[in-house]
Amino acid sequence: MNISKLNSLGWSSFFYDQLTPIEIAATNKSIFLFRIIAIHRSRVVAVGEAGEVSIIALEEFQPISQFIAVGDWVIGEAAYEHYRVVRLLKSKNRVERLSKGSMQLIAANLDFLWIVTSANDEFNIKRLQRYLAMSHKFNIEPVIILTKLDLCKNPSVYLEQIDKLNVKRVHCISKPDLKSYEQLDQYYVSGNSIALVGSSGVGKSTIINVISNSNLPTKNIRESDDKGQHTTTHRELFYCRNNVAIIDTPGMRELHLVDAEVAVKKTFDDINTLISQCKFNDCSHSSEPGCAINKALKSGVITEKYYANYLKIMREDSFYKHQKTGSRAEKKIYRNIVKR
Ligand SMILES: Nc1nc2c(ncn2[C@@H]2O[C@H](COP(=O)(O)OP(=O)(O)OP(=O)(O)O)[C@@H](O)[C@H]2O)c(=O)[nH]1
Ligand SMILES: [Mg+2]
Ligand SMILES: [Zn+2]
Known part of the structure; x- marks a missing residue:
């Protein structure tokens, strides 16, 4: 087991302690440790000591989106040209919501929830309260990120409302001002995992593109009501500076919590x-x-x-x-x- 490689993917003693002595002896011979980085409709992608692999899950983990989340750690074994999930390790936390009558997993093993909202007509204080309730429910530190300050004439309208929410961590950014992203430097501590949530078009993928030099698709919002076009269609984890895991999620149309x-x-x-x-x-x-x-x-x-x-x-x-x-x-x- 190459611990330092696994650590750079977010592995910690919390996961190691779940392995049985037999599993520890078998790692790198017949079983392998993977972190789930993307769940597409018919395909799951994971990353492990040997890099990125395609991984399949048998019936006991189906439908996969309800059992396995981006950010989860799994034990896998080789199965022809793929790998197969053998066991899902217990997660530190898993964020879920109710969607169309069933539970939908959003992400697992998070340290921060970046709640992204934009300084335009999309802004909705009630929705922010719901996202905050979500972070409290799953015990994940909330961070509010207000985007598009460059397009906003009077930011105090938004900031005054955010102020009432009593959230410790609030950051304002604008895409043309790269310096504004330096406020986020404090989160790039090796081992941290962060998920971005918020409505479509608020600029989640844009943030990831700036901080991890990626090229995720982004699309202009509708001028009439500032709503996004649901550009991101699946959840995906990227590693950025200091191997911090950043998870992009599709914009949510609704957010319902259960037992919150x-x-x-x-x-x-x-x-x-x-x-x-x-x-x-x-x-x-x-x-x-x-x-x-x-x-x-x-x-x-x-x-x-x-x-x-x-x-x-x-x-x-x-x-x-x-x-x-x-x-x-x-x-x-x-x-x-x-x-x-
Ligand atoms: N002017 C300005 N435009 C921004 C800023 N952040 C994002 N945008 C633009 O807003 C639009 C939507 O951004 P995305 O990053 O696609 O939004 P998203 O939250 O990922 O949206 P979904 O994937 O649909 O959930 C794009 O045209 C971005 O260029 C900003 O700070 N300032
Ligand atoms: Mg997006
Ligand atoms: Zn009373």
Whole structure:
């Protein structure tokens, strides 16, 4: 086992400790360690000590997009001209979302989630809150990257909104200003893995092209509403400076989380502090005396819109939880609640 080569791909003792003595003895003879770098419709690409290989997964891992994520580590064995997945190693974390009724894996083994948004009509604070809830849910440090500052006359409109989110790491960049990308240098620490998420057209692939000197396809956005054209169609991992793994993802049309209650609470920390100050423990925040939420709404400490978004995400979370486990009657109730 060439540990230093594997380390440069993101390997660590967390994965090594999962190998059995027999597997350790067999590595490089009959079995090989791989990190998954791309999942196409009919093909999975992985990288290991001997470079890039094509890898297939048998029935137990099908449909593959629901079992194996870009960033995962697997044990593989040679199978004719390909390799075959023998075992999937446990991941440090895996980001997933609900898409068209089933879970979809976005990426695994991440240190940072770069939430990319652009300083134009695409900007949507509610969507950012959802991405933040996602990072909290999966315990990955969120970083907000605001792009296209060069096209924006008044960045403070966006920055003031971002400021309210209480995110420690926020960076503003613009493509023509290469110096602006130097803020991202702090993340290029060997072993780090980062996934870029955000809507289509915000500039995810553009960032990867700049920081890793690649040439991924990018396309102009629609002028009428600043929406992208869904240029990137599959998730793919690239190694950039200091062997940092950067994962490009297709722009998401929607982001639904499941069982994200704790994460949503963390994202809306201010609301939870208020709730804890309500006079009654079971306050419904409608008309009870001593309700801190109502007081904050009246005095403008929080806006109606902000509170409504909190309620909507919370309701949606309960909805999807009940969609998975609830009775038919429960499902119907929750479907109606979400529609409200
Ligand atoms: N002026 C300017 N244009 C940018 C900037 N970042 C990205 N763009 C442009 O925005 C368009 C969309 O960028 P992409 O990198 O394709 O966006 P994406 O997020 O990868 O989009 P999908 O792959 O569809 O999810 C391209 O025409 C880029 O050149 C920026 O900072 N300034
Ligand atoms: Mg792209
Ligand atoms: Zn209350």
